Amino acid sequence: MEQIRDKNVYRIQGLTCTNCAAQFERNVRNLPGVREAKVNFGASKITVFGEANIEQLEKAGAFESLKIAPQHVGTSARKVPLWKRKKNMFVLLSAFLLITAWLVSNSYGEENAWAVLLYSASMAVGGYRLFIHGLKNLLRLQFQMNTLMIIAILGAAAIGEWREGATVVILFAISEMLETFSMDKARESIRSLMEIAPKQALIRRNGEEKSIAVGEIETGDTMIVKPGQKIAMDGIVTKGTSTVNQAAITGESIPVSKTIDDEVYAGTLNGEGLLEVQVTRRAGDTTLAKIIHLVEEAQAERAPSQAFVDRFARIYTPAILITGLLLAIIPPLIFQADWYDWIYRGLAVLVVGCPCALVISTPVSIVTAIGNAARNGVLIKGGIHLEEMGQLKTIAFDKTGTLTKGAPVVTDLISMGSQKEKELLAIAAAMEKNSQHPLASALLRKAEEAKIHLTEYPVADFASLTGKGVQARVNGSLYYAGSPALFEERLPGGIPDRLRQQIKDRQLQGKTVILLGTELEILALIAVTDEVRENSAEVIEKLHGLGIQKTVMLTGDNNSTAQAIGQISGITETRAELLPQDKLEVIKQLRKDEGSVAMVGDGVNDAPALAAATVGVAMGGTGTDTALETADIALMGDDLGKLPFTIKLSRKTLQIIKQNITFALAIKAIALLLIITGWLTLWMAVFADMGATLIVTLNGLRLLNVQD
Known part of the structure; x- marks a missing residue:
């Protein structure tokens, strides 16, 4: 059997409940050679550090008949309907025995030997797994859900309540089935992502075309994709033209045109x-594989509400056991009440105290919401970010590439002297060729359109003037290119008034002005504009409609340009002429003033601000590794329009989690009061718990209906 080397991730088939996940994790940790193990219940995966093999892992999960397979292989078993699964067949047999026992007891009395035998058989068949887990926990003094149930069922049998005990077993088994169904349904969103890409692809090697498994495809292979086929691997188009529907990855409904040198996913x-x-990534490294991995890891991240439930359950379960014990013995001992009656009520407390509904209330909501977001092109990297997004009142935006398209164009080029405009453009473009500034691309594109050969303009002594521009020697002469502020500092008399007015006029039009000159004079005015995204204003309006009170634009651009862009977009506040460290300080101040703030940027230039924000949201153009790795949330289609959907989904998730926790605790409180007054029977207690589990599950699954 293949050995796990230091760290390996495996998929688990058959994981049904959080208690089972915790037990399996403990069992694996106790295996010889295993240093650490961590189960991801939401994604149904286990990460093992150390040495073990699949046979040992399956033995550790034998109590649940778990099946283990390497992560890249997955579980091979076909999907079996809930009612056809082996353990559920036992539940059906147990129900048949219970009904038969009930008919016999009605005809011959509940004390009839055949009735008792049938009730016992029903309890044994339907609750054998429950008895095994519960007794083990009882012997270890581990007071979990199974422990409460086993004490209650054995207690019911001890006082002769065979019908009640058998009914409790059946109802509890049905409750577990519901829990399994709910997690299966929530996991389907991830399972559907995993099934998006084909398992085989047509590859040409050495002049021969053949269909091979994606795991055997190497980078550099040529993949042939016929019309109407799904693309199996990430790569670069080397031949042909087509449109590609990228909705599965980005959530975009409109197909994107692809031709030579374009990337496909x-x-x-x-x-x-x-x-x-031409294949550029192996199967495990594709954009889709990264998304699936990050979404599964996100499901393992505990949201604040889930952490609260877990802490509460650790105290709650022993408290229920003590309450049941005290209720059973204090009234008979102190008030000479009937022992049978109060023992029965104590057992009912144990049954109704099972925290099924409470434990399932948060994970089913988080897993469902994260999966739904991924299907709509939004990658949320953890339940904590999902909850924080739903509590926001302030959102800050980078300008370039976020509110604007990020592809600036040159609109004006005015010579201030006798030099020709083409010559000045060549000098500016040659200098900016070495710059990382977003506006540099506009000058280079303009130079290319003008058929300027930049090799004829050698550049020396290049230096970047952070936040202001660049300087360099072109053909031996020293030039500066940058913002008006740079020339206000450099020129002895500053910028002439006539030119200052021309600059202001263009800035009021939302254009960014770049000046080219020497230490003595300004040679050219170049105006560049970055068009506002078509949906920026609509997105900002939707955010304000959703209750976002403040939207702030942060940019290094001049104030006039920033104000013009802000006005077009509908932004409530604009902060301009900011260096990267200034943006970071603004985010810190906003967090201090507002409590929480999201930062929306491109995931590269805005990394410090994204990291400092409560929630960092990256405009993650498909395949942008930086966006996937640095941000808390990535908008995979580079579509700002996904932001209102994310806010809406987050708030709906918060609302449903609060509803579920409140409802689960309220049902418990009401049931406990009814037990103390003697109005609630054992089977009614477990029915109340099962009903609560069903309601919180269905309520959590409503998040699948939240649409973009």
Whole structure:
């Protein structure tokens, strides 16, 4: 059997409840050679550190008949309907025995030997797993849900309540079935992502075309994608033109045109053209694989509400056991009440005290919401970020590439002297070729359109003037290119008034002005504009409609340009002429003033501000590794329009989690009061718990209906 080397991740089939997950994790940790083990219940995975093999892992999970497979292989068993699963067949047999026993007891009396035998058989068949787990926990003094149930059932049998005990077993088994169903349904959103990409692809090697498994495809292979086929691997188009539906990855409904040198992604659907694609990533490294991995890891991250429930349950379960014990013995001992009556009520407390509904209330909501977001092109990297997003009142935006398209164009080029405009453009573009500034691309594109050969303009002594521009020697002469502020500092008399007015006019139009000159004079005015995204104003309006009270734009651009862009977008507040460290300070101040703030940026230039914000949201153009790795939330389609959907989903999740926790605790409180007054029977107690579990589950699954 293949050995696990230091760390390996495995998929688990058959994991049904949080208690089972905790037990399996403990069992694996106790295996010889295993240093640490961590179960991800939401994704149904286990990470093992140390040495073990699949046989040992399955033995550790034998109490649940768990099946283990390497992560990249997955579980091979086909999906079996809930009612056809082996352990559920036992529940059906147990129900048949219970009904038969009930008929016999009605005809011949509840003390009839055959009735007692049938009730016992029903309890044994339907609750054998419960008895095994419960007795083990009882012997270890581990007071969990199974422990409460086993004490209650054995107690019912001890006082002769065979019908009640058998009914409790059946109802509890049905409750477990519901819990399994709910987690299976929530996990389907991830399972559907895993099934997006084909398992095989048509590959050309050495002049021969053959269909091979994606795991055997190497980078550099040529993949042939026929019209209407799904793309199996990430790669670069080397031949052909087509449109590709990227909805599975980005949530975009409109197909994107693809031609030579364009990137395509695994899991996307080819349109009507034939494409030849050079594979650039192996199966485990594709954008889709990264998304699946990050979403599964996100499901393992405990949200604040889930952490609260876990802490509460650790105290709650022993407290219920003590309450049941005290209720059973104090009234008979002190008030000479009937022992049978109060023992029965104490057992009912144990049954109604099972925290099924409470424990399932949060994870089913978190898993469902994160999966729904991923299907709509939003990657949320943990329940904590989901909850924090729902509590926001303030959102800060970077300008370039976020509110604007991030592809600036040159609109004006005015010579201030006798030099020709083309010559000045060549000098500016040659200098900016070495710059990382977003506006540099506009000058380079303009130079390319003008058929300027930059090799004819050698650059020396290049230096970046942070936040202001660049300087360099071009053909031996020293030039500066940058913001008006740079020339206000450099020129002895500052910028001439006539030119200052021209600059102001263009800035009021939302344009950014770049000046080119020497230490003595300004040679050219170049105006560049970065078009506002078509949906920026609509998105900001939706956010304000959702209750976001303040939207702030942070930019290094000049104040006039920033104000113009802010006005077009509908932003409530604009902060301009900010260096990267200034943006960081603004975010820190906003957190101090507002309590929490989200920062929306491109995931690269705004990394410090994204990290400092309560929630960092990256405009994660498909396949942008930086966005996937640095942000708390990534908008995979580079679509700002996903932001209101994310806010809406987060708030709905918060609302449902609060509803579930409140409802689960309220049902427990009401049931406990009814038990003390003697109005609630054992089977009614477990029915109340089962009903609460069903309601919180269905309520959590409503998050699947939240649409973009």
